[in-house]
Amino acid sequence: MDLTPADRDELAGMLRAATADGRVLDIRGGGLHSRRGRPFAADDLIHVGGLDRVVDYVPEDMTITVEGGVTVGEVLRLAGERGQGWPQAPSQPGATVGGVLAAAAGGRRRLRFGPVRDSLLEVVVATGDGRIVKGGGRTVKSVTGYDLPRLLTGSLGTLGVIVQATLRLWPLPMAERWFAAHGASDDMLALAGDLLGRLHRPTAVIAGPGSLHVCLTGVPDDVVAPAGMHDADEPTGVGTHAAAPGGGVVEAGVPPAALPDLARRLAADGRGYEAWMGTGICRVAVSAPEDVHAVRDLAMLHHGHAQVIDGDDALRTDPFGPVPAGADIMRRIRASFDPAGILCPGRFAAAEAVPA
Amino acid sequence: MTTTAGALADRLRHLLGPDRLLEGDLARNLYSHDGSIVGGDCGMVALPETTEEVAACMRMAHEAGVDVVPRGSGTGLTGGAVPLEGGLVISLARMRAMGEVDIANSCMWVQPGVLNLDVSMAIAHLGLHYAPDPSSQQACSIGGNVGTNAGGPHCLAYGVTVQHVLGVEMVRPDGEVVVLGGEAPDPPGYDLRGVVVGAEGTVGVVTRVLLRLTPLPPDVRTMLLDFLSVSDASAVVQAIIAAGVIPAALEMMDRNMTLAVEEFVHAGLPTDAAALLLVEVDGTPAEVQVFTEVVERVAREHGVRTVRVAQDEEERALLWKARKTAFGAVARVKPSYYLHDCVVPRTRLVEIMEAIGEITARENVMCLNVFHAGDGNLHPIIALDRSDPDETERAMRAGDQIVRACVAMGGTLSGEHGIGVEKRDYMPLVFDHDDLEAQACVRRAFDPDGRMNPDKVLPTGTRCGEVGLADTQVPEGTWI
Numbered sequence: 037m038d039l040t041p042a043d044r045d046e047l048a049g050m051l052r053a054a055t056a057d058g059r060v061l062d063i064r065g066g067g068l069h070s071r072r073g074r075p076f077a078a079d080d081l082i083h084v085g086g087l088d089r090v091v092d093y094v095p096e097d098m099t100i101t102v103e104g105g106v107t108v109g110e111v112l113r114l115a116g117e118r119g120q121g122w123p124q125a126p127s128q129p130g131a132t133v134g135g136v137l138a139a140a141a142g143g144r145r146r147l148r149f150g151p152v153r154d155s156l157l158e159v160v161v162a163t164g165d166g167r168i169v170k171g172g173g174r175t176v177k178s179v180t181g182y183d184l185p186r187l188l189t190g191s192l193g194t195l196g197v198i199v200q201a202t203l204r205l206w207p208l209p210m211a212e213r214w215f216a217a218h219g220a221s222d223d224m225l226a227l228a229g230d231l232l233g234r235l236h237r238p239t240a241v242i243a244g245p246g247s248l249h250v251c252l253t254g255v256p257d258d259v260v261a262p263a264g265m266h267d268a269d270e271p272t273g274v275g276t277h278a279a280a281p282g283g284g285v286v287e288a289g290v291p292p293a294a295l296p297d298l299a300r301r302l303a304a305d306g307r308g309y310e311a312w313m314g315t316g317i318c319r320v321a322v323s324a325p326e327d328v329h330a331v332r333d334l335a336m337l338h339h340g341h342a343q344v345i346d347g348d349d350a351l352r353t354d355p356f357g358p359v360p361a362g363a364d365i366m367r368r369i370r371a372s373f374d375p376a377g378i379l380c381p382g383r384f385a386a387a388e389a390v391p392a
Numbered sequence: 393m394t395t396t397a398g399a400l401a402d403r404l405r406h407l408l409g410p411d412r413l414l415e416g417d418l419a420r421n422l423y424s425h426d427g428s429i430v431g432g433d434c435g436m437v438a439l440p441e442t443t444e445e446v447a448a449c450m451r452m453a454h455e456a457g458v459d460v461v462p463r464g465s466g467t468g469l470t471g472g473a474v475p476l477e478g479g480l481v482i483s484l485a486r487m488r489a490m491g492e493v494d495i496a497n498s499c500m501w502v503q504p505g506v507l508n509l510d511v512s513m514a515i516a517h518l519g520l521h522y523a524p525d526p527s528s529q530q531a532c533s534i535g536g537n538v539g540t541n542a543g544g545p546h547c548l549a550y551g552v553t554v555q556h557v558l559g560v561e562m563v564r565p566d567g568e569v570v571v572l573g574g575e576a577p578d579p580p581g582y583d584l585r586g587v588v589v590g591a592e593g594t595v596g597v598v599t600r601v602l603l604r605l606t607p608l609p610p611d612v613r614t615m616l617l618d619f620l621s622v623s624d625a626s627a628v629v630q631a632i633i634a635a636g637v638i639p640a641a642l643e644m645m646d647r648n649m650t651l652a653v654e655e656f657v658h659a660g661l662p663t664d665a666a667a668l669l670l671v672e673v674d675g676t677p678a679e680v681q682v683f684t685e686v687v688e689r690v691a692r693e694h695g696v697r698t699v700r701v702a703q704d705e706e707e708r709a710l711l712w713k714a715r716k717t718a719f720g721a722v723a724r725v726k727p728s729y730y731l732h733d734c735v736v737p738r739t740r741l742v743e744i745m746e747a748i749g750e751i752t753a754r755e756n757v758m759c760l761n762v763f764h765a766g767d768g769n770l771h772p773i774i775a776l777d778r779s780d781p782d783e784t785e786r787a788m789r790a791g792d793q794i795v796r797a798c799v800a801m802g803g804t805l806s807g808e809h810g811i812g813v814e815k816r817d818y819m820p821l822v823f824d825h826d827d828l829e830a831q832a833c834v835r836r837a838f839d840p841d842g843r844m845n846p847d848k849v850l851p852t853g854t855r856c857g858e859v860g861l862a863d864t865q866v867p868e869g870t871w872i
Contacts, residue, residue, distance in 0.1 A: 098738075177547065178804045179590050179807065179809070181831050190582065207633075290575075315577060341579055372834070
């Protein structure tokens with residue numbers, strides 16, 4: 037059944053009822069980051085689109101407080117009117133703030149601006165049993181209590197439904213441009229290494245098979261095409277691949293210095309990828325469960341990991357690989373936020389069975 | 393000492409030797425305090441030197457059911473490292489080894505006892521630095537910085553400690569060693585690393601820290617602006633940022649503070665000014681040029697009296713010395729001080745500065761202000777003589793009113809010092825019962841027996857409650 041709460045109180049009531057009845061829930065924002073984790077059977081689907089209010093925007097403080105169903109596009113539009121932006125956001129205007137945060141799905145400007153969890157100052161969440169819990173604070177700096185905002189970011193809906201978020205905004209740069217070059221993959225990786233060593237805080241350096249995209253941000257005098265590069269748009273990357281039947285995307289995380297080697301091996305295997313040079317993140321196009329394991333094996337060679345961030349059910353039988361350290365702590369945290377285990381159960385699947 | 397504690401002491405003495413288990417009155421008294429005015433009761437102090445020794449200490453404390461309080465340099469200002477009811481203090485001060493710098497990945501593992509400033513000194517020749525720079529950086533340790541999620545002037549542009557800690561090795565309350573986070577970004581599952589940073593030693597003992605190292609900026613310019621009114625200076629803080637410039641640092645000092653510092657450092661500060669702003673911009677030469685012009689223009693629009701630009705590295709260092717020795721300079725005024733580090737939205741700076749002035753005047757206490765104006769993080773320092781009970785009482789009252797004023801303006805309790813004991817009972821001002829209970833549950837998930845740095849951070853009586861009892865029921869084949 038589709039549930040469409042109009043506000044947080046209605047949502048909390050639905051969660052309390054589901055907890056009492058043991059009904060399993062899935063949560064849906066813009067639907068752009070929903071194909072993550074192991075598939076599970078939900079009794080009801082909660083749409084958060086009704087939680088679409090802009091609660092407070094104080095341009096002078098560079099903070100905006102919005103409900104979880106507000107879209108990235110709306111935040112960027114409002115902020116843009118005041119010369120501000122949310123540079124950690126992904127380039128998907130239809131994604132909701134709640135969805136982006138739940139999936140920790142940051143954008144390509146991470147090299148300069150950091151991961152999306154760094155932009156979340158305060159979060160309000162409706163727990164599995166319908167409590168409304170706030171963590172963090174709306175000021176740009178706060179060490180008041182345990183860091184629930186970081187805990188919620190990337191929790192994939194298993195701790196609660198994000199009903200409200202306060203984001204730190206940044207001034208729009210005086211200039212920003214994307215540049216591209218094309219050539220042999222090896223040459224592109226060499227160029228990327230050269231630029232990372234030479235440029236002060238580039239915004240993005242994205243290597244793909246036979247291409248390199250660079251984003252520069254700052255004052256106009258600094259935002260000029262590096263030698264051998266020309267003006268371009270932000271790359272579309274491997275995201276479109278997941279839209280094709282049977283297609284999916286794996287995100288590998290390796291130490292940044294290992295990324296050129298990982299990319300070379302992916303290129304040699306003929307895979308589509310976008311390597312976020314300098315950050316250690318590499319998104320790879322996959323089409324079959326074997327591909328997921330092949331990419332993960334490469335990442336683990338470099339002491340990294342790989343998770344499926346988009347794809348059909350068939351690609352998500354083992355979406356995360358080995359169980360991470362501290363899993364028992366995570367289980368206890370989850371049990372306290374969602375005591376009946378109704379929120380997206382089974383999403384964090386293990387490669388091997390967990391000992392009881 | 394109880395029999396349990398006595399038996400634990402015997403085992404720890406056997407493990408560490410008599411020199412590294414402190415049990416005498418002098419040591420126990422010393423370790424009952426930190427940089428705050430909180431006093432406690434210390435049972436004994438262990439001085440381990442390796443992760444394995446910390447793990448062994450923790451196993452023994454676990455078996456004995458004894459509380460553990462981790463401690464770095466003890467410079468904290470909220471009583472976070474003060475043991476309240478006996479128990480074992482584990483000092484990490486002897487764990488001062490730095491690993492090799494991983495230049496390719498811009499990171500380095502260090503032990504928690506390494507001093508903050510020593511990190512940047514050790515890597516400066518590589519063109520790198522460790523960005524968080526608390527004023528106490530010559531004395532405070534990385535482990536303590538992790539505990540409090542410490543800040544510093546340059547966190548305005550570079551972010552606080554949690555943004556510079558890629559991973560931690562932690563000994564859990566039962567003695568198990570776990571590594572959370574690492575060089576590879578975004579490992580699967582919840583961001584436990586992000587919770588450990590800032591947990592004030594209530595979830596385990598951090599024994600190694602993977603620090604993110606940041607390239608030194610190619611160019612930097614440091615400016616000292618002086619104003620005849622605090623309101624003008626506060627307005628400039630807002631206006632600089634509204635103009636689209638996030639300076640590397642944006643610090644304010646009021647007249648009382650300037651007088652104390654100038655007498656101490658002789659930096660040529662204008663002691664007749666009502667407020668000074670120390671503004672640093674960094675980046676490429678082109679960025680620095682543009683940002684400097686914006687800062688100067690905005691300052692002139694708001695009645696700045698003079699703009700002093702540091703002409704060389706020596707002058708820059710002198711201006712920073714004036715800022716960073718401010719707390720120490722208070723000793724020239726009064727023997728002790730009491731402060732809060734609450735935060736207000738930047739837009740409320742003018743109002744809160746006026747409120748602080750009124751409160752401290754009403755309570756007849758001397759207040760010196762030096763703080764991170766760019767992020768609204770106040771440090772109203774109330775100078776006092778603690779042998780004067782009346783003055784101490786008035787200082788406490790003023791501090792209390794300042795905290796309440798900050799919260800009333802949409803602010804929060806702490807920007808970088810943490811909650812500790814001192815602000816623990818203010819937590820209900822910003823969080824309701826359900827919020828606090830959820831935090832208690834997160835803490836309990838790490839420390840089911842509640843032996844890690846008890847009675848810190850959360851107000852007395854906050855419990856995880858009935859929720860979270862069925863703690864290991866997960867669907868087959870899943871880990872959360």
